[in-house]
Amino acid sequence: MQNITIYIDDKKLEVESGKTILEVCRNNNIEILTMCHLEGVLDVGACRLCLVEIEGVNKLLSACTTKVAANMVIRTSTERIKRYQRITTELLFAERNHMCSVCVANGKCELQNLGYKVEMDSIRYPRLFPQCEVDTSHSWYVLDHNRCIMCTRCVRVCSEVEGAFNWSVKNRGYQVRIISDFNTPWGESTTCTSCGKCLHACPTGALWPKAIVQGQLDKKPEIIEELMAKRKMGL
Amino acid sequence: MDSKKKIATVCLGGCSGCHMSILDIDERILDVAKLADIVKSPIVDGKEFPEGVDIAIVEGSVTSDEHWHEIKLIRKRSKFIVALGDCAVMTNVTGMRNYFPLQEVIDEAYKNSVSNDAEGAEPNDPALLKLHDKVVPLQEVVKVDFIIPGCPPSADTIFYVLFEFLNNRIPNLSEVNKLKYG
Numbered sequence A: 001m002q003n004i005t006i007y008i009d010d011k012k013l014e015v016e017s018g019k020t021i022l023e024v025c026r027n028n029n030i031e032i033l034t035m036c037h038l039e040g041v042l043d044v045g046a047c048r049l050c051l052v053e054i055e056g057v058n059k060l061l062s063a064c065t066t067k068v069a070a071n072m073v074i075r076t077s078t079e080r081i082k083r084y085q086r087i088t089t090e091l092l093f094a095e096r097n098h099m100c101s102v103c104v105a106n107g108k109c110e111l112q113n114l115g116y117k118v119e120m121d122s123i124r125y126p127r128l129f130p131q132c133e134v135d136t137s138h139s140w141y142v143l144d145h146n147r148c149i150m151c152t153r154c155v156r157v158c159s160e161v162e163g164a165f166n167w168s169v170k171n172r173g174y175q176v177r178i179i180s181d182f183n184t185p186w187g188e189s190t191t192c193t194s195c196g197k198c199l200h201a202c203p204t205g206a207l208w209p210k211a212i213v214q215g216q217l218d219k220k221p222e223i224i225e226e227l228m229a230k231r232k233m234g235l
Numbered sequence B: 001m002d003s004k005k006k007i008a009t010v011c012l013g014g015c016s017g018c019h020m021s022i023l024d025i026d027e028r029i030l031d032v033a034k035l036a037d038i039v040k041s042p043i044v045d046g047k048e049f050p051e052g053v054d055i056a057i058v059e060g061s062v063t064s065d066e067h068w069h070e071i072k073l074i075r076k077r078s079k080f081i082v083a084l085g086d087c088a089v090m091t092n093v094t095g096m097r098n099y100f101p102l103q104e105v106i107d108e109a110y111k112n113s114v115s116n117d118a119e120g121a122e123p124n125d126p127a128l129l130k131l132h133d134k135v136v137p138l139q140e141v142v143k144v145d146f147i148i149p150g151c152p153p154s155a156d157t158i159f160y161v162l163f164e165f166l167n168n169r170i171p172n173l174s175e176v177n178k179l180k181y182g
């Protein structure tokens, strides 16, 4: 691959072309907040947390889906970006029902950690408080729509890594929901292999095993990358 | 002249857990007492919220007419309001009834619940507070000056915030890694 010169936060970098801005930042220890990005599966640019400023481009672009180009001038932590990150985080909390104190993921949740990172002390927007279903029909696993942030990490892991295609998405806007098979209870799925990968991929308390209680959730999203590597090698 | 600051603590729609956390300050309450008087608190007495309070620490959300009037009064009579705990800040457990119509929630508690007697009468004494349709956090009703999330916030966090304010410094929870939900 050909090397190109780019500038990130006033630092001059020689990087391989064809990489995303996110990859380059992670390789150079430049912090980018992400939520829908998961190592091992394709990026979709859903959460809008990884937005960066690029000189000459009016709108902010997502670092996970934008590739570097020669002489790009990128900024990752301007006041404008920080403001958007905080707003995005608050909206993620406001859209569904996040009551951390009674959530299975309390203390082990990527969304909570994101809140701390963006210094969120409260949610400034009115909360929707939608009535959400909790699907407990699977013998071992639970899908709690109250805690889902629609990152679609579960959808991509199930299709790209496991190859089962159990999860997909229905509706749009605030009515958007993750569905199992053709919008049927998870326990009745004819595609789910009960591999449990989606549980590890899920950043919040939306997908979890029934066999655990609060404080014991042990998600390992990093195994997805390993599993994908093995899959590519045909193992 | 007494230069001590006046602190008040109040519990609105909360479980008193945040006040338990205040008590967990333990002997550090003596450091607070050197700099401030606690003029109102569930652990002090039950009188009306006094005038001229410097720091009002409020636990719990606004769930009823009574809470609504109380927080308005607190705002009028205090220089500084600290929202203490997830319920005060983002409704937390008290907000879980917001997904349902109020009457359904009341019926569930007083009529349908298995633990009730046969009639399942809904409490309606005029002295009781009137529940609002939706529970809201403090900052949706009044201006809040400082926010401590957490269910409950730790005693360390509460003491840190109090001590900074009493020494005329502005605390910063992010800076000292004390932000916490749940």
Ligand code: SF4
Pocket (backbone or CB within 6 Å): A097, A098, A099, A100, A101, A103, A104, A105, A106, A107, A109, A110, A111, A112, A147, A204, A205, A206, B181, B182
């Ligand atoms: S999913 Fe995370 S942020 Fe949401 S309630 Fe659970 S612990 Fe809190």
Ligand code: SF4
Pocket (backbone or CB within 6 Å): A157, A158, A162, A164, A165, A166, A167, A191, A192, A193, A194, A195, A196, A197, A198, A199
């Ligand atoms: S358990 Fe495996 S197969 Fe089933 S939905 Fe999750 S990722 Fe897909």
Ligand code: SF4
Pocket (backbone or CB within 6 Å): A147, A148, A149, A150, A151, A152, A153, A154, A155, A178, A201, A202, A203, A204, A206, A207
């Ligand atoms: S269930 Fe979890 S992984 Fe799937 S979209 Fe919701 S938050 Fe993301």
Ligand code: FES
Pocket (backbone or CB within 6 Å): A033, A034, A035, A036, A037, A044, A045, A046, A047, A048, A049, A050, A051, A062, A063, A064, A065
């Ligand atoms: S991580 Fe890039 S949009 Fe979510």
